[in-house]
Amino acid sequence: MSRLILHLDMDSYFASVEQQAQPSLRGRPIGVTGRPTERSIITAFSREAKRYGFHAGIPVWEAQKRCPELVLVPGHPERYIDTTKRFLEILKEYTARLEVYSIDEVFMDVTQEAERHGGAVAMAHEIQRRFLGALGPWITATLGIASGKVFAKLIGKRFKPDGVGLLRDEDLPELLRRTPVGDVCGIGPRIEKRLAQLGIRTLRDLGETSESLLRREFGVYGLFLHSIGRGCDPTPLVPYTDVPPPKSVGHSKSLPPELRDMPLALLVLHDLCEQVAGRMRKLGYVGRTVHCGFRAGSIGPHAAKQITLALPSDDGDVIYRACEAILDAIPSHPSEVSNVAVSVGNLTERDRLPDLLFEEDRRRDRLNGAVDRIRTRYGSQAIRRGSSFLLKPLPPHVGGFLPETWEF
Amino acid sequence: MNARAGTPIDALVVYRRRQSHPELRTFFWQTRRVDVSRTNLVHTEREGETTYLVYAVSSGKDHFDLRFDTRRGRWTLEKVDFDLRLDMRRGRWTLEKVDVGD
Numbered sequence: 001m002s003r004l005i006l007h008l009d010m011d012s013y014f015a016s017v018e019q020q021a022q023p024s025l026r027g028r029p030i031g032v033t034g035r036p037t038e039r040s041i042i043t044a045f046s047r048e049a050k051r052y053g054f055h056a057g058i059p060v061w062e063a064q065k066r067c068p069e070l071v072l073v074p075g076h077p078e079r080y081i082d083t084t085k086r087f088l089e090i091l092k093e094y095t096a097r098l099e100v101y102s103i104d105e106v107f108m109d110v111t112q113e114a115e116r117h118g119g120a121v122a123m124a125h126e127i128q129r130r131f132l133g134a135l136g137p138w139i140t141a142t143l144g145i146a147s148g149k150v151f152a153k154l155i156g157k158r159f160k161p162d163g164v165g166l167l168r169d170e171d172l173p174e175l176l177r178r179t180p181v182g183d184v185c186g187i188g189p190r191i192e193k194r195l196a197q198l199g200i201r202t203l204r205d206l207g208e209t210s211e212s213l214l215r216r217e218f219g220v221y222g223l224f225l226h227s228i229g230r231g232c233d234p235t236p237l238v239p240y241t242d243v244p245p246p247k248s249v250g251h252s253k254s255l256p257p258e259l260r261d262m263p264l265a266l267l268v269l270h271d272l273c274e275q276v277a278g279r280m281r282k283l284g285y286v287g288r289t290v291h292c293g294f295r296a297g298s299i300g301p302h303a304a305k306q307i308t309l310a311l312p313s314d315d316g317d318v319i320y321r322a323c324e325a326i327l328d329a330i331p332s333h334p335s336e337v338s339n340v341a342v343s344v345g346n347l348t349e350r351d352r353l354p355d356l357l358f359e360e361d362r363r364r365d366r367l368n369g370a371v372d373r374i375r376t377r378y379g380s381q382a383i384r385r386g387s388s389f390l391l392k393p394l395p396p397h398v399g400g401f402l403p404e405t406w407e408f
Numbered sequence: 409m410n411a412r413a414g415t416p417i418d419a420l421v422v423y424r425r426r427q428s429h430p431e432l433r434t435f436f437w438q439t440r441r442v443d444v445s446r447t448n449l450v451h452t453e454r455e456g457e458t459t460y461l462v463y464a465v466s467s468g469k470d471h472f473d474l475r476f477d478t479r480r481g482r483w484t485l486e487k488v489d490f491d492l493r494l495d496m497r498r499g500r501w502t503l504e505k506v507d508v509g510d
Contacts, residue, residue: 136448377457
């Protein structure tokens, strides 16, 4: 029996949540941003704004030039995460084989369940009705149904917003003929360019290209490309219950103009190191490889290096000292940076390590434990490094998704 | 008009059997009684071990954000959105739109 995969994609998600919460925003072009200033970027647009051809990542000044009536709305990440948890609770009632692809996209394998609901299309409409009752009329979803994830996502795109698309077998050849390779999730601009150099522009072209050529050009990935070109998506659905352990834990921050001087940027970096360390302790990991980078100026190149610690650690100060050593090793230091990032990889479960040998390390460990307990009880801002009080509070990160921020 | 984020208020709610959060019916702000005509969105926020329910509600054309501290059982007004317009002919202000809060 071939699979029945449902792809659910929330429509203009962040913006629609804001419009649901604030009736004065409904029907208007809105842009959701971290800080509504000229130099910020816009994370999400409403349907009305998308008619101007906007896409996420456009700077505020450019968007306002093209659409003077655009309303800037500060984002509320907790609102989006909570709404996602609510719709996931509804979807879990349909199948346990549910892959949370992002904060606003889900894949569901309903091969066995669809019939109970009158078929996959009827099930999709039922989900939309339940969302209407549970989330409100302005938060809608589009669903695509096909035998594989890639094609479910592709067919759903054509029925946006608030639609249901079903890819029948007899429609597949037409879809392959009309779909540019760049439209496929998993084929980025660089691969698209390389394919174009081989004369491959559509999925049908891909399917008609020999498997051996694609393997030679792209390795194992070439098998995936060939398969997609023939209308077959072998990608497995990874249920939320089977998510693999993290390979690294990291944070990055885009800096507002007043924090771009190097000394201030380092204060932000120190804060990020504390956050990364706190998350690692919560997940029960220590790490050995510290990766640190920054972007020079407003649109300059990104510079990054990594370092391996002598001993694995989950301490924010240790991670920060490693970052300092990394920055010292980068030959040129700009006077101004617009983005700082840190991540720790080469993770090991903390329980697998022997007890700490030295009293100084055990003292630090007890201190970290106490800080974590205070933050768990009273919130993340309840206790902070003294130096972080020199910084104005940065807006919450809008966009992206941290799976460990929720349990369900 | 005085309204700061975090202004304590009195609220009348209904607890329904199959609802995960109380339904806000009415609240009292300064001398005003505000009857909620529609609840637009309710979401949960956490600060440490304390859970807050954040309500975005409407009363006619006016919109409000309120917060319920589930630990202490207290309601606060966080944001008010009225419309305010000046009628030049009559020299009178009519409440149409004002943003207070944030």
